[in-house]
Amino acid sequence: MRISVDAMGGDHGPGVVVDGAAWAASEFGIQVTLVGNRRIIEEMGGSHLASELIDVHHCEEAVDMDESPLKAVRQKKEASIRKAFDLARTGEADAVVSAGNSGATLVAGVLTLGRLKGAERPGIASILPGRHGPVVLIDVGGSVDCRPAHLLQFGVMAQAFAASCLDIPSPRVGLLSIGEEVGKGNEQVRHAYPLFERSTLNFVGNVEGRDIFAGDVDVIVCDGFVGNVALKLSEGMASAMTRMLKSALNKTLLGRMGAILAERNFKDFKKSLEYEEYGGAPLLGINGVGIVCHGGSSARAIKNAIALAASYVENGVLEKMASQLNTVEVKKATA
Amino acid sequence: MRISVDAMGGDHGPGVVVDGAAWAASEFGIQVTLVGNRRIIEEMGGSHLASELIDVHHCEEAVDMDESPLKAVRQKKEASIRKAFDLARTGEADAVVSAGNSGATLVAGVLTLGRLKGAERPGIASILPGRHGPVVLIDVGGSVDCRPAHLLQFGVMAQAFAASCLDIPSPRVGLLSIGEEVGKGNEQVRHAYPLFERSTLNFVGNVEGRDIFAGDVDVIVCDGFVGNVALKLSEGMASAMTRMLKSALNKTLLGRMGAILAERNFKDFKKSLEYEEYGGAPLLGINGVGIVCHGGSSARAIKNAIALAASYVENGVLEKMASQLNTVEVKKATA
Numbered sequence: 166m167r168i169s170v171d172a173m174g175g176d177h178g179p180g181v182v183v184d185g186a187a188w189a190a191s192e193f194g195i196q197v198t199l200v201g202n203r204r205i206i207e208e209m210g211g212s213h214l215a216s217e218l219i220d221v222h223h224c225e226e227a228v229d230m231d232e233s234p235l236k237a238v239r240q241k242k243e244a245s246i247r248k249a250f251d252l253a254r255t256g257e258a259d260a261v262v263s264a265g266n267s268g269a270t271l272v273a274g275v276l277t278l279g280r281l282k283g284a285e286r287p288g289i290a291s292i293l294p295g296r297h298g299p300v301v302l303i304d305v306g307g308s309v310d311c312r313p314a315h316l317l318q319f320g321v322m323a324q325a326f327a328a329s330c331l332d333i334p335s336p337r338v339g340l341l342s343i344g345e346e347v348g349k350g351n352e353q354v355r356h357a358y359p360l361f362e363r364s365t366l367n368f369v370g371n372v373e374g375r376d377i378f379a380g381d382v383d384v385i386v387c388d389g390f391v392g393n394v395a396l397k398l399s400e401g402m403a404s405a406m407t408r409m410l411k412s413a414l415n416k417t418l419l420g421r422m423g424a425i426l427a428e429r430n431f432k433d434f435k436k437s438l439e440y441e442e443y444g445g446a447p448l449l450g451i452n453g454v455g456i457v458c459h460g461g462s463s464a465r466a467i468k469n470a471i472a473l474a475a476s477y478v479e480n481g482v483l484e485k486m487a488s489q490l491n492t493v494e495v496k497k498a499t500a
Numbered sequence: 501m502r503i504s505v506d507a508m509g510g511d512h513g514p515g516v517v518v519d520g521a522a523w524a525a526s527e528f529g530i531q532v533t534l535v536g537n538r539r540i541i542e543e544m545g546g547s548h549l550a551s552e553l554i555d556v557h558h559c560e561e562a563v564d565m566d567e568s569p570l571k572a573v574r575q576k577k578e579a580s581i582r583k584a585f586d587l588a589r590t591g592e593a594d595a596v597v598s599a600g601n602s603g604a605t606l607v608a609g610v611l612t613l614g615r616l617k618g619a620e621r622p623g624i625a626s627i628l629p630g631r632h633g634p635v636v637l638i639d640v641g642g643s644v645d646c647r648p649a650h651l652l653q654f655g656v657m658a659q660a661f662a663a664s665c666l667d668i669p670s671p672r673v674g675l676l677s678i679g680e681e682v683g684k685g686n687e688q689v690r691h692a693y694p695l696f697e698r699s700t701l702n703f704v705g706n707v708e709g710r711d712i713f714a715g716d717v718d719v720i721v722c723d724g725f726v727g728n729v730a731l732k733l734s735e736g737m738a739s740a741m742t743r744m745l746k747s748a749l750n751k752t753l754l755g756r757m758g759a760i761l762a763e764r765n766f767k768d769f770k771k772s773l774e775y776e777e778y779g780g781a782p783l784l785g786i787n788g789v790g791i792v793c794h795g796g797s798s799a800r801a802i803k804n805a806i807a808l809a810a811s812y813v814e815n816g817v818l819e820k821m822a823s824q825l826n827t828v829e830v831k832k833a834t835a
Contacts, residue, residue, distance in 0.1 A: 233681075296740065296743075306678055309678070309685070309686040309687075310686045310687050341729060342725075343641055343644070343724070343725055343728040343729060343732075346568075350644070350725065351644040351645045351723075351725040352644075352645050354725075373729070373732045373736075374728070374729040374730065374731065374732030374733030374734075374735075374736060375732045375733065375735055375736025375737075375739075376736065377733060377736060377737075378736045378737055378739075378740035379736065379740075387729075388686075389678075390677075390678055390685065390686040390689075390726070391725070391726055391729055393678040393709070394676060394678060394708070394709040394722075394726055394729070394730060395709065395729060395730065395733050396709065397678070397708045397709030397710045398709030398710065398712060398730050398733060398734060399709075399733060399737055400709075400710055401708075401709060401710025401711065401712060401713045401714065402710075402712075402713055402734055402737050402738075403737075403741070404710075404713075405631070405713035405714075406738070406741050406773070409769060409772055409773070410745070410769050413765045413766070413768045413769035413772065414762055414765045414769075416765060416768065417762075417764065417765060419761045419762060419764065419765070420761070420762045420764070420765035422758075422761050422762075423757075423758040423759065423760070423761035423762025423763075423765065424758065424762060425758070426754045426755070426757050426758035426761065427749055427752075427754060427755045427757075427758025427759060427762075428758075429752065429754065429755070430748045430749045430751060430752060430754070430755035430758065431748070433748045433751065434744060434745050434748035434749075437744055437748065438741070438744070
């Protein structure tokens with residue numbers, strides 16, 4: 166098992182990525198190829214790089230976090246994210262992990278590896294903390310203005326992923342809508358509903374925004390526009406609430422004393438919000454394995470994303486997706 | 501000033517609504533007509549009903565919280581929500597407040613009062629707790645599959661509302677999208693962008709899900725599908741986070757002690773999440789004033805929603821909206 170990691174991506178710079186990669190290598194025995202500027206990686210990596218599980222694939226360029234994805238990937242032929250996917254294309258790596266510009270990761274993945282047969286559009290599946298375990302929200306920004314069949318394809322892929330990599334035997338799949346009854350929602354969702362109903366998915370019907378955290382559904386399917394708004398909203402809200410809690414506690418002496426006593430507990434609480442357990446979001450619909458990490462990923466998140474990529478490969482998820490995308494039901498919905 | 505209040509709506513039953521109405525009457529001197537079953541209202545209202553500011557308009561029927569809005573409003577001609585809007589239509593009331601089935605409130609408002617000239621679709625404007633004050637999110641479920649011009653109309657109406665009722669002199673208006681740059685988003689938003697740019701609104705461009713709580717924008721415009729998902733997500737997340745915090749604190753003795761010391765502060769924190777200050781969401785785009793309250797509204801929320809309705813009327817917001825909807829720029833975008 167070899168994972169190629171874009172070492173130049175992430176808000177915290179290559180150091181954190183290299184640390185996470187070294188951690189994954191030593192904890193799981195996974196071989197990692199760090200893709201990026203060798204000089205910088207060696208400076209950051211130090212003794213980590215002595216491990217025989219880790220090697221460096223040098224390239225000159227990198228896509229910055231704020232660059233336009235399509236333009237940057239097209240122009241920078243030597244960009245680390247392109248090279249990381251090139252290694253997957255040529256078989257030198259089994260999967261790609263990146264904490265860089267997520268749009269560029271998506272574009273590079275699609276351009277380099279192509280689409281998975283039966284998947285018309287790429288989708289990013291975010292793994293969120295549900296009440297009783299992880300909940301997969303797909304798509305959080307891969308494709309906007311989806312047709313109903315695209316949503317079905319997202320559901321099929323995310324279900325295969327959740328069953329294999331998240332240990333959920335028969336994932337319950339819901340359609341994100343505004344009201345649980347059949348016929349509720351916008352045109353896209355109303356047309357997608359019967360496609361899901363006729364599929365072999367364990368379809369539980371429409372779910373609402375609040376159900377993401379309620380624990381009654383394992384995979385939630387939506388258009389990439391809606392999912393991206395939802396994801397960024399939940400991130401913004403988590404930090405807003407942490408801030409509000411802090412300010413409420415600081416208002417009185419008793420509050421400040423309570424906060425000191427419960428310091429450990431508040432740290433646990435904050436950690437549970439960050440949810441680094443899975444480290445990244447799989448990029449589904451490409452003909453290969455790619456994990457998109459948050460720009461602000463810690464070394465622990467990177468390590469876990471590498472483990473997730475390895476589990477994706479080991480479980481043959483790509484083959485399962487391909488076979489399920491090419492069943493009669495799904496093909497009929499797509500036609 | 502007389503506000504008609506649907507006394508039969510709300511998860512907590514008529515008692516809470518009657519309490520809130522009585523509170524508004526005594527605190528602000530607003531005249532309130534409670535619309536609903538007289539026997540039940542009198543049972544709940546007790547001594548409140550002695551006030552000369554409060555009267556009861558009897559009707560036999562009510563729309564339940566889980567009924568299909570359109571069907572229920574059409575079939576139940578004597579439903580309290582219809583009667584409440586009838587009083588507004590005939591001039592016996594200046595505005596309507598309801599904590600009942602919000603879909604039915606929307607339908608009854610549109611059917612009874614008609615649309616405001618220049619507003620093609622109704623929108624519900626939710627008032628959320630931003631970092632430095634209220635943020636208006638429109639639409640949170642009034643209209644789905646909006647055309648770009650509908651979004652502009654929402655922006656124009658919400659801007660007039662925020663300026664008049666929320667004391668924001670020149671509200672900054674943003675379009676909810678997935679990326680701040682021009683050209684980011686789905687087709688709807690990409691086409692709406694130039695309409696906003698050419699308008700006289702104080703348009704700040706695209707904003708993202710996280711910006712709802714960041715404090716850099718006062719009015720956020722989106723399709724009712726996206727807004728409703730966002731609203732329900734934020735509600736679900738607030739309760740999930742409160743639950744997670746509680747469980748983190750309960751894990752250790754120090755945590756439990758800290759929680760006891762800071763009990764007052766936690767209550768303040770929880771209260772700041774509920775945000776009852778404005779009590780309800782104005783229903784914009786109808787030819788009259790309607791405030792939709794959360795089904796779970798407390799008496800305090802009902803009281804504040806009645807005050808908001810009164811401020812809406814006193815400030816002549818409806819006339820301001822109508823004149824701004826009928827400017828050359830907006831009409832051109834609509835054509």
